[in-house]
Amino acid sequence: MTFSTEPMDGEVTRVILDGRLDIQGAAAIDLKMNVLAGSSKLLLVDMTNVSFIGSMGLRSLVLPAQAVKRRGGKMVLLNPIPMVEEVLKASNIGEIIPIYYELDAAVAALR
C-alpha cells in the first residue's frame, strides 16, 4: 500500500492510495490519514488503484472522515472499483463519505 498526497486548488488535498487496503494496508496508512485529517479540512481520497478493501481498511477511511467532519470539513472518495464500492455500500459508508466517479464532480462537492 502506498500513500501520496498532492495539494489542489481551493485547499483541497488529494490523497492517492495504491494497493490492497487489508490489515497490513490499513496499518500502513492509518497514522498518515490521521495526521492529514488533523491538518486538512477538505480531503479527496483517490481510490482508483485500491484493489481490495477489508474491514480494517474500511475503518482507515471512516475515522479520518469523521475527524474532518467534526472540524467542519469534508471527505469524498473518488472512483472505487466495483469490489471496493460493494464493500463501501454494504456497510453504508457511502452515506458518510460520498463517492464520485469524476474528478470535477468530486472537487465541486468539496467546495
Place this chain on the structure above:
Amino acid sequence: MGRRTSKVLLQRLIVKMLGQSQTQFKHDLRHAATTAWVNVNAFIWLLECTNPTSMAEITAPVRARIEVAFTNRPPQTVPIGDLPFFIGRGRESGNHLPLDDMRISRKCIAISNGPSGFEIEDRGQLNGIFVNGESTRSKPLADGDRIRLGTDDGCQLVFRLQAEETSPETAETKFRSLLGSWGTNSADELKGLRMLLEATQLLHSQLPLESVLAAMLDHAVAITNADRGMLLEPDSAGALQVKVARARGGESLATERMNPSRSVLNRALELETAVINEDLNLADLNVQTAQSVMLQLLRSAVVIPLYATVHGSGEVSGRGPRRLLGAVYLDSKRTATFSALDRQILDALGSQAASILDNARLVERERERQRLEQELSIARDIQQALLPQGLQDYPHLAITGMHRPCHEVGGDYFDVYPISDGRTAILIADVAGKGLGAALLTTMLQGALSGMTLGVDPVRVFDHLNRFLCDRASVGRYATMFFGLLGPDGMLEYVRASHPPPLLLRRGVVSDLYSGGSFPVGLVEVATYKADCIQLEPDDTLLLYSDGVTEAHDKEQNLFGDERLKEALAPHQHSSLDELQAGILHAVEQFAGGASQSDDITILVVRYRRPHPDQGQAANELPM
C-alpha cells in the same frame, strides 16, 4: 539429594576424570547420573553448545513418535523407528504407518533425518500436507507440530519428540570425547569447565537468568583478576548498555552507575576481537567518561566482544557479518593487571561467555514463547467453551453450526438461545481484524447480547453497542452482526449490521434474505439500526455465514464468492442440517484446494419446522 551435595559430587567427578582409571570414572559417572539431581543429558547439551567443534560428531539421541487422531476412532501413538519413515494408505507402498482411510493417498508423507533433525516431506498426498495449518512440501519438524493430510479434517497427526534418557555408558563416551576435545589438564580449562558446570546448574534451576549471567561475570572477574566486570547487551537501537555489573567477590553493582570506556568498547567491536587497554588514554574519552575514569581511578580495561556461534555448514557459506550478542567489559584500578593475560584465555572466555549468554537468552525466549502459547491456548479453550454447547433443536427449529478460527483464537462467533417470550435468538458476528484483539471483542459482544435472554429490544441493544464502541474508539475494532428472533409461528424478526445477508433456501431456490447496506456496529457514531420481519414457511432453511466462507480463496487467489455458495446450498432442501453443513464445507475446501485461508470460517444453519400438532395454537393456525 540436595543441590550442594550434587555440585560437590560433580566437581569431584571432573577433577577425578582428568587422571583416573576408566572403571573408577565409569562408576562415579553412573553414580552421578543416577543419584544426583543433575540431568546428564542437559549437562552434555550445554557442554556441546559451548564447545561447537564437538556438535557435529555428537547429536543427542532422540525418540520421536506420531500420535494419530481420527475424529471417529480412538487415538493411537506410533514410535518412529526406521528412517525414512513412510506414512500412507495401506502397507503395499512400504508404509511403516499404514492409515486405513480413503482420503489419505497411498504415498502420503515421509519423515526423514535432515540437517536440523527430523523433516517431513510430502510424497504425493492429494491436496498436499499442512504443518500447523500451513501448506508445505517439506519442512523440519518440531515437537508438537500438527500435521494435516489433505484438506480434510478426518485425520490429524501430531509429531512428538523426546530426548532419550541417556544410559550411563553413552553418557560416559560422550563426556570423555568432549573432554578430549577440551585439551589436557590445565588449570585454566579446569576453571572454565567448573564455570560451565555452575552455569549449567543455574540454568536448570528456576533461578532468574540474570543470576546465571552474574555468575558468569564473577568467573570472568576471577579468571582475569579484574576489579569489576560488566555484561553489556545491545538495546533496540543497537547501542551497548550495561545489563549486569559485578564487583570482585561477587557483589552486585548498580548498572546505571557504570560508565565503561566507549572508546575501548568501540575498538573491540571494530576489530571484532578482545582488546586490552593497559592505560586508559584520557584523551580518547569524552569529558563525562574521563571524569568517571579519573574519579574511580580506573587504569586498565579488557573488552571481549561476544558473537553468536554460527551453526550448520558455516564454512561453505563463507564469512558473513557475525551476530553481536554483547560484550564483557572488565576493568581494574591497577595498571598492567591484564598484561599477563594470554590471548587464548581471553578468546576461550569470550566464546564461553557468548555461549552462555546466547543460551540464557534462548532459554528466556523459549520460556516467554511457552508462556504466551499457554495463554493463547487458554484463550482458545475459553472461546470454544463459550460457543453454544451441543446445539440442541428447539420445537420450532433445527439448528447446527461450526466455527473454525484461522488462528488460535478467532474474531467470529455465533450463538443460539431462547428468549423469555418463547422465541429463539440466532446470531452471528464477525469482528474486524484477527487474533486475540478480535477474540476479546467477541467475548464482550456475546456478553452484551446474551443479556437479551431476559427480553430487550434488539435495536436498542445494537444502538447501545454501537455507542459503547464508538465512545471507546481506541479499541480499534468494530463488528458486523446479524441478529434474528424466530418465533414458533415462523415469523423472523431481525436486525442487521452490515453482515452478509443469510441465504434462504425455500423449495429448492436460494435467495438473499435482504439486499442493500447497513452500518456495522462500532464504526460510525451516527449509525442507526432497524428491525425487519419475514414470514418463514415450514422447511425454509437459513444459512448464516461469515465472510471467511465467501472470501475463501484458491491458490490463484480467486474467491469462493456468493454464487458458488448459493450453488452449494441449492441441492440441500431435503438434506439433514449436518449433511448440508458438511456439503458447504466440502465445496469450500474443494475450491480452496489446500490453499491456507486467512480468515475464520463460521457457519450456522437453521431450519424452521412445522410445530407438532399438540404444541398448541400456532400449529392449529397452519393450513393442513
